[in-house]
Amino acid sequence: MAKDKKDAQGKRKWYQLIGDGYRIASRTYPKLPWILIGIFVGTLVVFIGSGILLDNWILWTISAVVLAPMFTMVALTRFIESASYRQMEGIPGAASAVIGRIRRGWTFQEEPVRFNARHQDMVFRLIGKPGVVLVTEGPVDRVRKLVDEERKQAGRIAPNVPVHALHVGTDPDQVRLAKLMKSLKKLPKKLNNNEVAVVAKRYESIRTNALPVPKGVDPYKVRPDRKAARGR
Known part of the structure; x- marks a missing residue:
């Protein structure tokens, strides 16, 4: 019972993992919050604006609501990966x-x-x-x-x-x-x-x-x- 409780506590939720990744990336890219907000808002503006111009705003608005978070998450993933590499630079191995x-x-x-x-x-x-x-x-x-x-x-x-x-x-x-x-x-x-x-x-x-690795x-x-x- 205690082991199951410990395992449950050890498993991090998906939103906790996203939070961890965000903290990693934001240390390397201080402007990250504004970049992500810009991507999210920019996607909404482009899609909703296109829907209004094409007189089909309902479909385009639905697409905007679906795609804006997706594009933002893709961008965050790229920033996390890039930040991880930058933080590893200079470490032997x-x-x-x-x-x-x-x-x-x-x-x-x-x-x-x-x-x-x-x-x-x-x-x-x-x-x-x-x-x-x-x-x-x-x-x-x-x-x-x-x-x-x-x-x-x-x-x-x-x-x-x-x-x-x-x-x-x-x-x-x-x-x-x-x-x-x-x-x-x-x-x-x-x-x-x-x-x-x-x-x-x-x-x-x-x-x-092969050469041995020094202590x-x-x-x-x-x-x-x-x-x-x-x-x-």
Whole structure:
């Protein structure tokens, strides 16, 4: 009985989740309330105004009442997602947390394959239809050596497979965390499913020789601080 009561208390209602998301987004975008109000009111004005002009205001008003909340929720969802990415930027292993959302077509090792312990620069490796993709965290000039080392290894393991590098960060020559997934999808596809499996198997065979992750950094466990995101 006590357990059931505890489980019931632990389950958050949908409106509570929306409230949590709104608080996350509003910290990053202070003008969010006015933006959402503008979208809601703007939708009502456009649809009702169109209904009056077309002499069919009843149908258009019903559409406005239905679509105004929908458009507002879609916008809020986008702002929440963008704010979450922004709040993760700069956290070691944040790229791993984002890449971990990939559903199909990629093989991904969650721990870094190259690591600079002093600066906590990291290189993560993905294998997919574009070939081998190296996702880095850290200034481009500083991670170049790590990328070159991993490129050389890729040349030995899969010599004819393309190797790409995506540098995650906020500098002009880097990819913002929020655009990482989009950048991965834009890479040209060179391998078929069977070839991807073969390359992944070759890497898996040498995984036991991978560099250990230094103490104090566990990218596997890096996730946004949900308590902080909700506001303690």
